[in-house]
Amino acid sequence: MHAHMVKRWAATAAATLLALAPTIGTAQAQEARGQGLDGPGCRAVTSLGRVRGVAQDGRCAFLGVPYAAAPTGANRFRPPQPAAPWRGTLAATEAKPGCPEDLSAGGEGVEDCLHLNVWAPRTGGGPKPVMVFLHGGADELGSAEDAVYDGGRLAVRGDAVVVNLDYRLGILGWTELGGLDPAYAGSGNNGLRDERAALEWVHRHIAGFGGDPSDVTVFGQSAGAVSISATLAGDHPERLFRRAIIESGPGYLVHTADSARRTAQHVFTTGGITSVADLDRLTTRQLLDLQQQAQGGLSGPAAAVFFGPYIDGSLVPGPVVERIAAGSAREVDVMAGSNENETDYWALFNPAVLDLPLSAYRTLPAVLADRKQQMYDHYAANRPGLAEGRVVNAMLTDQTERVPTLRLAEAQSHWRPTHVYQFDWHVPYVPGLPAAQNLGAAHTLELPFVFGGLDLGAFPRGAATVAEQRPALTRLSDRMMGAWTDFARCGEPGWPAYTPDARATRIWDLEPTVQYAPHDDERALWDAYDFPDWAF
Template identity: 70%
Template sequence: MFPGMKALRRRIGAVVAVLALALGMVAGLPGPAGAASRAGCLVRTSLGRVQGAPEAGTCSYLGVPYAAPPTGARRFRPPAPPAPWHGVLPATVAKPGCPQDLTDAGGGGVEDCLHVDIWSSRAPGGNKPVMVFLHGGADVYGSAGDSGYDGAELAARGGAIVVGVDYRLGVLGWTELGGLDPRYAGSGDNGLRDQIAALAWVRQHVRSFGGNPRDVTVFGESAGAISIDALLAGHQPERLFSRAVAESGPGYLVHTRDYAQAVASRVLTAGGIRSIGQLDSLTTQQVLLLQQKAQNGLSGLAGAVFFGPYIDGSLVPGPVVDRIAAGSARNVDVMVGTNENETDYFAMFEPAVLNYPLSAYRSFPAVLAARKQQMFDVYAADRPGETEGRVVNAMLTDQLERVPTLRLAEAQSHWRPTYVYQFDWHVPYVEGLPAAQNLGAMHTLELPFVFGNLDLGRVPRGAATVAANRPALTRLSHDMIGAWTSFARSGAPGWPSYTAAVRATRIWDLRPSVQDAPQENERALWNDYSFPDWDFLA
């Protein structure tokens, strides 16, 4: 889609929706409860009526509350049910996301942020598959309203209902305060509780928007995928969703209890906080400044995983892969995947990342230290002509993302057919440019293809590449949308399932293929490493 067209279409849709709402107020209620008016996208839920905006092939409903505002006495409490409303709830304009750091000078978002954005396919019939998206952002930034997560194209092309979720971030969503006041035990997983509340809301209300509440798929990327891993390790996740897609989010990054307590201690110490009352007295801006202070001095990797879900023994009973191996998700269809060059993402912020020598690879597992050079040599032999820094990043991608993800897939495959993909497409390299201008299939790069917006404006030469290759890239996007929505409908995305014996993997590139055990010699180098829960604060 051309730049600006989506925003223009949404403004036009909002005007049409207002006119339709005015006509509805004159003519009375729409048709049967739960049926979306094709003219005005007006639906009736058990909480009240909701007015959306028509778009090409969809109705969008933006900023619909799934929980009560987490403000005042609810600030560090689990989410409470939303209150019904009178009249018609206008849902034609995106609402702010949850509070988050945006610049060194300040943050954005509002604390009254527990909303969902819904894009409903206007294809005939109901009982459409439902796809609930949990955004990434290191659990400190991001919003369902981000333009890259606009679900209109995915919903329209896939004949689905797409739901984006806003959930509490940073200090407000992921700080365990039980040590400060026992009444707040479990607050370190409030972001996860928000997601659970949103999924429960979807199960209860999505039929009003044309969706099938028994056909819900949760999908997420990065921090959102890590939350999905935590949910899969919980008690009977099938009560919330039937299927799950985790994109670039290894389950080993779900925190331990000790880690969560260390994060809380760092936060409270940074602000000299000794009581819940002190925390409650802080303004939103002061909370964000406290959060920033707590993260000052952390390495890039420690900062990226500082906040997030943790193993509390109840909501998340134990380590993710152990729980999945024991059958916690035996009734859930699972698809997982990673991108070929995940860590290239960080070079957009710190170009030196791609030039790190082997000696600077400090997060390499100590138990494998004797094999470090040997492993490097194997990776280097598979990448003739690559720089030392590129080879180190390939190893780091496998340590942080690919191999742990395959461990989860293997654990789940004992209980249910499980599917694995790898996203390999990237902006073509240009000889002579600095390494940070020649990025591979980095973290997050699959998202513009899954959502169908092909917005690569932040990737070096991304917009020009799309302009020059739109037909081919559109075909790749359509193939991926077809796979994601096929999985949402049936639990089968269109390629063989993954097993330890075959390791069938869908490779996403301009010519998608299925490969058995890609980069197997590299994966096998990690066989003796158990991937314990990492402690990046040590």
């Protein structure tokens, strides 16, 4: 799965995008509506030209379709520009390379990377709901071509059109250059603009693939989910999508404008950069070298969320949860969740994570510092016999993921039905093994179930567990795929909506249940904390 993805955790153009938004789903959608897949083969018709895909087990896959012009040459560090029409039929039969990513992942990818993939079931019938996925990877790693994100199974299971996409990463997509040249103001959100451009492309062209442009759900994990959270805080997100699923990516991880400027200045200082021209002279490989140098020596939250969307006053007008509480996403149905043991994931790369003593827990904010021992004692009392490091990681999971996710869900629940889940299944523990060989429901673990691939090879004993328990794990995956696609189709995933009074939560395990206010005593311990930006 994504063993390569986690060494580190995860203005004019805005006006242009918003100006285009009111036309979405109207003239262009009506022009394309009903075209669907053309003929007996895997062919689609769009206003940009015809597209030929490849048949895959009851569905068509269209791979590497450009949704914007190449962000190269004069477009480098600029907002995405519209894709140009093509002559003849576009062969979309092979995946394209993803965007350049951190050297810890091999530095793979090319700058001409603004492509998307579409999976469409061959079941006929009317227009189908559309699901658009944004991958994670701390906004510096990852690719739509990662096998775990193959949308074919989900498309067939839910009779939906599934899309995923690549967006610019690292310096190329998430570094604010306005301090070097005002003409580049807002470039620190170019990755977010790429994602929006892809959603606009979907609205304009997805009818040609059998999808319903008026019924779009965006879903994302980790950094992708943070981008969705940021977009929910914007003006009229309902013009981009009708529903949103946020997997382990709460809005508190969206940077402030000050932190975006500090991050950019750190990059410039590291590389001796004094102008955009200095950056533009660097090759892709040199940019990745600079990116790695800028992050060298950083640790903790500053390294984990070095890149990412920020509050720029236009695309993201203000703090995410505040904006959502004020009704910015009042027309959007939201489902949000996290995994029971999110921070166990980092033990895949540093086993010492699970042995973190309370004395080393330095990310607890000052407002709670005098309660650290009291909070630890409370968590420990709920987990008798658990080692100190495991208890500390339970606190870290709540601080970084679970409680911020619940804050977002509570804010949205005042406006629209909102649904919350927690993923609890994990590879069974084996007594006597080191902690790092007994991971819980870690960050990313839900993805093989959501997409149906059940590739758990990155986790200790994961592949063996799938071989031993395939029928039970397949049932769990089928239920989750059903819930995700049911939510995309009608906004109802199959359990009660979340409210501040009842806090209904779907617990995903071999036998899924609904719990009301699970671990609510621990959630309440964080009430005094506003979860400020953790960025550099």
